[in-house]
Amino acid sequence: MTKQLYYEDVTQGGEITPLVKQPTTRQLVMWAGASGDYNPIHYDKDFAQSEGLPGVIVHGQLVGCFLGQLITDWIGEQGMVKQLSCSYRGMNFPGEALSCQGKVTKKYVSDGEHCIECSLWAENTKGEKTVSGRAIVTLPSRGNPAS
Amino acid sequence: MTGNSLGIERLKDEVGVEWEPEVYEIEKGMIRRFAQAIDDPNPLWQDEEYASKSQYGGIIAPPTFVLPMSLEQIQQKMTNLMPGAARLHGGTELEYYQPVRPGDSITVSGKIANVRERQGRKMGSMVFVTFDLTCKNQRQELVAKCQQLTIVYQIEGTKYD
Numbered sequence: 001m002t003k004q005l006y007y008e009d010v011t012q013g014g015e016i017t018p019l020v021k022q023p024t025t026r027q028l029v030m031w032a033g034a035s036g037d038y039n040p041i042h043y044d045k046d047f048a049q050s051e052g053l054p055g056v057i058v059h060g061q062l063v064g065c066f067l068g069q070l071i072t073d074w075i076g077e078q079g080m081v082k083q084l085s086c087s088y089r090g091m092n093f094p095g096e097a098l099s100c101q102g103k104v105t106k107k108y109v110s111d112g113e114h115c116i117e118c119s120l121w122a123e124n125t126k127g128e129k130t131v132s133g134r135a136i137v138t139l140p141s142r143g144n145p146a147s
Numbered sequence: 148m149t150g151n152s153l154g155i156e157r158l159k160d161e162v163g164v165e166w167e168p169e170v171y172e173i174e175k176g177m178i179r180r181f182a183q184a185i186d187d188p189n190p191l192w193q194d195e196e197y198a199s200k201s202q203y204g205g206i207i208a209p210p211t212f213v214l215p216m217s218l219e220q221i222q223q224k225m226t227n228l229m230p231g232a233a234r235l236h237g238g239t240e241l242e243y244y245q246p247v248r249p250g251d252s253i254t255v256s257g258k259i260a261n262v263r264e265r266q267g268r269k270m271g272s273m274v275f276v277t278f279d280l281t282c283k284n285q286r287q288e289l290v291a292k293c294q295q296l297t298i299v300y301q302i303e304g305t306k307y308d
Contacts, residue, residue, distance in 0.1 A: 021186070027184065030180075031185075033180070034177075034181045034215070035215030035219070036219040060236035060238075060239075061214055061218060061236060065214070068211035069185055069187045072189060072209060072210065077191060081243050083243065084210065084239075088238060
């Protein structure tokens, strides 16, 4: 397990340790089973094309969960996710690597909680941000709440 | 092409109407399958021995675990209201209050919050449907609130009524 991140370790504009995912058709089928999303555009090429798509596409929600993993990996066990939002802007295709990244946009103490806001995105190999998002998390503090 | 051909009126009639809540009995195996599908090896989601020594005292689900439950209901709803309509997932907003654990009984209630029609650049007439969902546990405590956006689009040469 990664070591615990503390509020004091984070700086505004700082980067979140990136996470690279390589979704395959097999993973999309696993996701269909685990999530109950059996829309054939995610595993049946002929069907996907009949719906006007170039081919099988990755579930937006799965990429949203990749961004969730990016965040939970980064904040460690004592960090808590308060909010996570994603907007599915472009299509992702199985076989293409997706780099999940993020940046700290704000840090503040509110009601005794040490909060971090970040912008998140998933980028394909062409550098296109196909999914963008935002998260608010809380982190443990080394003990000097307002500093 | 008018919005009516996408069945927008049927959707608008449903705005604000809460549907019958669905109850999900959470088991360790569901959480494991979920984590494996994402390929997320975090031991908090799967390793009982490890998780029992953590601050949580046992396995918990990742924060995103509740998202597919909300989507499943949305898909059922959309299939009933607009059978055969092509749709894409537009976005997700999750507010998370506490982790889901094995043995929890999660009740998901939901409604359509908003229906908007837009003329797309590439895809012709599109309908943006926003759903609001709430997840509570067996103690009636709020676990998560979730907003999901579904986009219904017209395939070239196809009409829905």
